Amino acid sequence: MTENPNANGDERNGNAVPAPRDTGGEVIRVRKGMFGANNGGDTSGYGGLIRTVTLPGAASRPYGGWFDEVADELEGALEEQDLLPANAIEKTVVDRDELTFHIAREHLVQVARTLRDDPALRFELCTGVSGVHFPGDKGRELHAVYHLRSLTHGRIIRLEVSAPDSDPHIPSLVQVYPTNDWHEREAYDFFGLIFDGHPALTRIMMPDDWQGFPQRKDYPLGGIAVEYKGAQIPAPDQRRSYS
Amino acid sequence: MTTPHATPRATTEGTVYTVTGGDWDEVVESAVKSDDERIIVNMGPQHPSTHGVLRLILEIDGETVTEARCGIGYLHTGIEKNLEFRNWTQGTTFVTRMDYLTPFFNETAYCLGVEKLLGIEDQIPDRATVLRVLLMELNRLSSHLVCIATGGMELGATTIMIYGFRDRELVLDLFELFTGLRMNHAFVRPGGLAQDLPPGAVDQLREFIKTMKKNLPEYDKLATGNPIFKARMQDVGYLDLTGCMALGATGPVLRSAGLPHDLRKTDPYCGYETYDFEVPTADTCDSYGRFLIRLEEMRQSLRIIEQCIERLEPGPVMVADKKIAWPAQLALGPDGLGNSLDHIRNIMGTSMEALIHHFKLVTEGFRVPAGQTYTAVESPKGELGVHVVSDGGTRPYRVHFRDPSFTNLQAMAAMCEGGQVADVIVAVASIDPVMGGVDR
Numbered sequence: 071m072t073e074n075p076n077a078n079g080d081e082r083n084g085n086a087v088p089a090p091r092d093t094g095g096e097v098i099r100v101r102k103g104m105f106g107a108n109n110g111g112d113t114s115g116y117g118g119l120i121r122t123v124t125l126p127g128a129a130s131r132p133y134g135g136w137f138d139e140v141a142d143e144l145e146g147a148l149e150e151q152d153l154l155p156a157n158a159i160e161k162t163v164v165d166r167d168e169l170t171f172h173i174a175r176e177h178l179v180q181v182a183r184t185l186r187d188d189p190a191l192r193f194e195l196c197t198g199v200s201g202v203h204f205p206g207d208k209g210r211e212l213h214a215v216y217h218l219r220s221l222t223h224g225r226i227i228r229l230e231v232s233a234p235d236s237d238p239h240i241p242s243l244v245q246v247y248p249t250n251d252w253h254e255r256e257a258y259d260f261f262g263l264i265f266d267g268h269p270a271l272t273r274i275m276m277p278d279d280w281q282g283f284p285q286r287k288d289y290p291l292g293g294i295a296v297e298y299k300g301a302q303i304p305a306p307d308q309r310r311s312y313s
Numbered sequence: 314m315t316t317p318h319a320t321p322r323a324t325t326e327g328t329v330y331t332v333t334g335g336d337w338d339e340v341v342e343s344a345v346k347s348d349d350e351r352i353i354v355n356m357g358p359q360h361p362s363t364h365g366v367l368r369l370i371l372e373i374d375g376e377t378v379t380e381a382r383c384g385i386g387y388l389h390t391g392i393e394k395n396l397e398f399r400n401w402t403q404g405t406t407f408v409t410r411m412d413y414l415t416p417f418f419n420e421t422a423y424c425l426g427v428e429k430l431l432g433i434e435d436q437i438p439d440r441a442t443v444l445r446v447l448l449m450e451l452n453r454l455s456s457h458l459v460c461i462a463t464g465g466m467e468l469g470a471t472t473i474m475i476y477g478f479r480d481r482e483l484v485l486d487l488f489e490l491f492t493g494l495r496m497n498h499a500f501v502r503p504g505g506l507a508q509d510l511p512p513g514a515v516d517q518l519r520e521f522i523k524t525m526k527k528n529l530p531e532y533d534k535l536a537t538g539n540p541i542f543k544a545r546m547q548d549v550g551y552l553d554l555t556g557c558m559a560l561g562a563t564g565p566v567l568r569s570a571g572l573p574h575d576l577r578k579t580d581p582y583c584g585y586e587t588y589d590f591e592v593p594t595a596d597t598c599d600s601y602g603r604f605l606i607r608l609e610e611m612r613q614s615l616r617i618i619e620q621c622i623e624r625l626e627p628g629p630v631m632v633a634d635k636k637i638a639w640p641a642q643l644a645l646g647p648d649g650l651g652n653s654l655d656h657i658r659n660i661m662g663t664s665m666e667a668l669i670h671h672f673k674l675v676t677e678g679f680r681v682p683a684g685q686t687y688t689a690v691e692s693p694k695g696e697l698g699v700h701v702v703s704d705g706g707t708r709p710y711r712v713h714f715r716d717p718s719f720t721n722l723q724a725m726a727a728m729c730e731g732g733q734v735a736d737v738i739v740a741v742a743s744i745d746p747v748m749g750g751v752d753r
Contacts, residue, residue, distance in 0.1 A: 098704055124683065195563075197696060215713075247559075249559065251723060252723050275752060285393065291391075306395070309398075311707075
């Protein structure tokens with residue numbers, strides 16, 4: 071290949087490095103360097119490496135299997151209630167044979183009620199809420215993830231709702247799924263997610279007077295260095311990690 | 314007069330008595346004097362009948378419970394947070410300690426999640442999957458035996474406690490033979506199992522099945538038709554199907570309301586759809602129904618274990634992918650089970666690449682593609698779900714366990730309010746909460 075003499079030069083300058091595959095999903099983090107060597111000078115030669123980490127992006131129709139049926143029924147049922155599906159469902163992700171609806175937080179309760187009550191959907195059982203903290207996902211730092219199971223149809227779907235760190239409010243689902251009472255208290259306790267409308271949102275695992283929200287990524291794990299065979303082994307969150 | 318057993322202490326909430334011994338006279342005396350009929354009893358967190366460090370706050374009127382609440386969190390160990398600072402394989406060491414009566418369920422649920430994220434579900438060797446099923450069903454036996462044993466003890470039936478722990482010991486002996494440990498095994502790993510069964514394991518297993526078939530009917534003889542046992546358990550801890558669905562109760566609590574919901578049938582994993590077993594139900598919605606269901610589930614577990622033995626074919630128990638399989642060959646040395654010296658000699662002495670590979674995999678671990686997944690298994694207590702999130706790194710980004718004990722314990726108030734104080738113990742025992750799982 072001699073017609074492009076600049077190719078080698080570009081490669082040396084790092085311009086011809088293939089761009090990271092953009093799946094169109096949320097960028098949750100930018101990873102720099104390698105081997106976790108980020109204190110002191112770069113001796114690894116990989117210090118300039120920059121990679122963005124994205125979660126799987128939105129899927130397009132057809133989703134496959136019963137996913138389309140659930141999506142159609144949900145959209146239809148929301149339209150019947152004069153709620154534009156595009157306003158409530160931010161995006162639909164199909165990844166690893168699992169269906170995820172990203173729901174705008176202001177419509178969460180209505181969507182959940184529809185999913186529970188509509189005869190074609192019938193997601194009767196909620197398995198609680200799991201909080202996830204993505205400090206790198208600006209404006210959508212806190213995620214609340216719900217898994218809904220339909221015993222009638224033998225299906226399971228996931229609802230994902232996000233809130234910014236500066237306004238960590240998400241409507242409570244306790245009215246729709248009373249089982250979420252303790253689960254929402256747990257997510258509040260660990261992530262500081264405030265579930266509006268919860269009957270008694272208090273800490274559940276940590277002591278009542280605890281400061282801070284331990285499962286957030288900026289909250290340290292803690293621990294002390296221990297001596298083992300003459301060497302000091304640092305606490306787990308102080309050890310070198312592979313970026 | 315003050316007794317050392319019940320010393321009064323004035324607080325802003327009223328007089329608080331700390332009752333430590335058997336002397337209740339003063340409490341009764343002052344309760345009679347007081348114009349407030351309402352007494353709040355704080356049971357636990359250190360109480361022999363609350364299954365670990367569970368605190369029950371009961372508002373009672375005479376012998377009737379008018380309000381009941383749980384205080385939990387006394388056994389919170391931050392396992393979910395800790396997982397984020399260890400590599401994916403080390404995770405099993407933590408999760409096995411959550412619900413310490415069902416270690417294999419915790420490990421398997423976690424590993425199924427990691428394998429799904431890795432996309433290697435189809436590469437798990439058959440032998441590893443059959444052994445996982447075998448271990449889980451043995452574990453179901455030991456968990457139910459503890460439930461029945463401690464439940465019996467809380468009624469004052471110490472014989473059934475001795476029987477239960479006697480049989481559980483047999484299961485734990487098998488676990489020790491298979492994994493080296495009676496509890497907290499960390500035996501199921503992402504990609505398969507830590508190692509294969511030792512020689513003679515199947516013979517021991519057959520012997521165990523024979524013994525259990527002889528021992529299980531003893532529980533029927535001792536308890537099932539026992540009038541005292543029935544009087545204490547029937548119509549106690551009542552929770553109907555509507556209540557179960559609203560409160561998210563699963564496992565024996567849900568099945569005692571008549572719904573045959575069992576993830577092994579409705580959403581099979583580990584090839585459960587190919588095993589022949591039945592899901593027992595009851596329509597009594599009470600503690601007695603849950604007891605009968607647990608007994609029957611133990612018989613069904615024995616059936617599954619027998620089918621597992623027939624299916625055990627020689628073969629690997631770890632995925633062939635050397636980028637995931639932990640490079641260990643364990644051997645029994647003078648100081649216990651450890652890495653085989655021959656294996657170390659081979660790595661250290663013959664191949665530089667093998668040494669590098671070993672070092673990288675053990676210190677750094679493997680990377681898991683970014684994404685999230687939810688996997689659930691039917692633990693003896695109900696739906697044990699795991700929400701695993703990866704950011705493409707060598708450590709879990711977030712792992713959340715939906716422990717069935719945590720969810721089912723919410724039903725305590727619905728089961729106890731309006732009942733007798735003495736029945737609270739029976740109702741809580743019928744939920745079978747394990748605080749290690751509730752608090753994580």
